[in-house]
Amino acid sequence: MRYAILLLDAPYTSQAAHSALRFTRALLAKGHAVDGVFFYHDGVHNAARLAAPPQDEPHLVDAWAELGREHAVPLQVCIAAALRRGLLDEQEAARHGKQGASVEPPFELTGLGQLVDLGLRCDRLITFGP
Amino acid sequence: MQDDTRQGDLLVILRHAPHGSSWLKEGLDVALVAAAFDRRVTLLFMGEGITALLEGQQAGPLGQKGTAPTLAMLEMYDIDSLLVEARGMDALGLTGEQFMLPVEGVGDAEIAELLASHALVLNF
Numbered sequence: 001m002r003y004a005i006l007l008l009d010a011p012y013t014s015q016a017a018h019s020a021l022r023f024t025r026a027l028l029a030k031g032h033a034v035d036g037v038f039f040y041h042d043g044v045h046n047a048a049r050l051a052a053p054p055q056d057e058p059h060l061v062d063a064w065a066e067l068g069r070e071h072a073v074p075l076q077v078c079i080a081a082a083l084r085r086g087l088l089d090e091q092e093a094a095r096h097g098k099q100g101a102s103v104e105p106p107f108e109l110t111g112l113g114q115l116v117d118l119g120l121r122c123d124r125l126i127t128f129g130p
Numbered sequence: 131m132q133d134d135t136r137q138g139d140l141l142v143i144l145r146h147a148p149h150g151s152s153w154l155k156e157g158l159d160v161a162l163v164a165a166a167f168d169r170r171v172t173l174l175f176m177g178e179g180i181t182a183l184l185e186g187q188q189a190g191p192l193g194q195k196g197t198a199p200t201l202a203m204l205e206m207y208d209i210d211s212l213l214v215e216a217r218g219m220d221a222l223g224l225t226g227e228q229f230m231l232p233v234e235g236v237g238d239a240e241i242a243e244l245l246a247s248h249a250l251v252l253n254f
Contacts (some may be wrong), residue, residue: 006252041156041254081156112163116140119250121167127253 004026004122006115007022010045011060012053017046021063034072035122036074037064039107040114041129044082047075047107068077068106071119075117079109140164141172141248148197149190154182157254158200164240165207172211173204174244177235179254180218183229201231215241 005024011014021038027034027113049063068075082103083092089109090101103109119125142204143159148155158173165171188199204212216235219225228234236244245251 021224040160041152080159112160113167115160115252116164116167116169118248119252120140125252129253 001124002033002035002122003096004035004125006078006119006125006127007037007043008127009048010042011048011051012049013042013045015129015130016128017060018058020126021060021067021103023126023128024067024073028067028073033072034071036042036076036114037068038118039075039077039116040081040112042085042086044085046079047077047082047087047103049102050105065106075093075107076110076114077103077107078112078115080112082109135195136221139170139172139248139250141174141244141251143176143251143253144182145172145177146254148187149183149192149194154179154197155200157194157252158197160252160254161209162200162203164205165209171207171209171210172213172244172248174213174215174236175243176215176241177218178222180214180222180224183214183231183233184224185228185230187230198230204231212249213244236239 005020007017007020007129011017024034046060046064048061053059064075087103088098088101089103093101140155142156144154148154161171161173182197187196189196212231212233213236214233216237
């Protein structure tokens with residue numbers, strides 16, 4: 001089946017990000033297609049490049065990035081929700097006159113239209129939230 | 131009335147009150163974007179989300195824009211399927227006359243049907 005994941009909560013706040021990551025890994029292990037993971041609402045914090053959790057805790061941001069790269073799963077972050085919360089890629093940082101970017105590939109800032117497309121294109125969209 | 135030239139049915143469920151969090155605003159944003167991309171959108175207000183419909187809301191001291199102006203724009207986006215959970219209205223002691231928009235009350239069985247009949251359901 002073709003799946004899409006929607007994550008609505010920040011990492012280290014609730015179980016949602018952990019569950020979403022584990023579920024996505026399980027889908028891939030079972031041979032399902034994951035067309036994309038979309039980060040919206042507080043979920044955009046999962047794309048925070050500068051996250052530095054203690055070394056004996058799971059690094060959720062790195063884990064998403066690794067999953068995205070290894071399995072070619074697009075990691076799409078709602079640009080409007082991200083900019084509000086201080087999550088900017090290089091292009092947006094330059095555009096807003098900010099020093100330093102807080103989002104880097106494989107995460108990509110994109111519009112909400114992508115979420116709707118993703119949801120309608122896949123057999124299942126699974127939402128993880130607080 | 132639904133326009134048959136539009137494709138892909140989206141049901142957006144709004145369960146949070148305005149102002150206290152960004153859930154309602156960000157849920158409405160998805161609905162507007164989907165409608166702008168020519169998708170058929172149904173909004174279902176449930177629980178505290180029903181309070182979004184109350185007439186006479188203002189921005190308030192926090193400087194938030196509020197969601198009432200967005201609701202007022204729904205018609206412009208051709209989002210005319212506005213449903214409200216009848217049981218939630220009863221629980222909050224609200225009636226349709228208090229709302230800023232004409233909405234249709236739906237019962238639990240109809241809500242179950244809505245969940246089944248829409249290609250995509252997003253819950254905020």
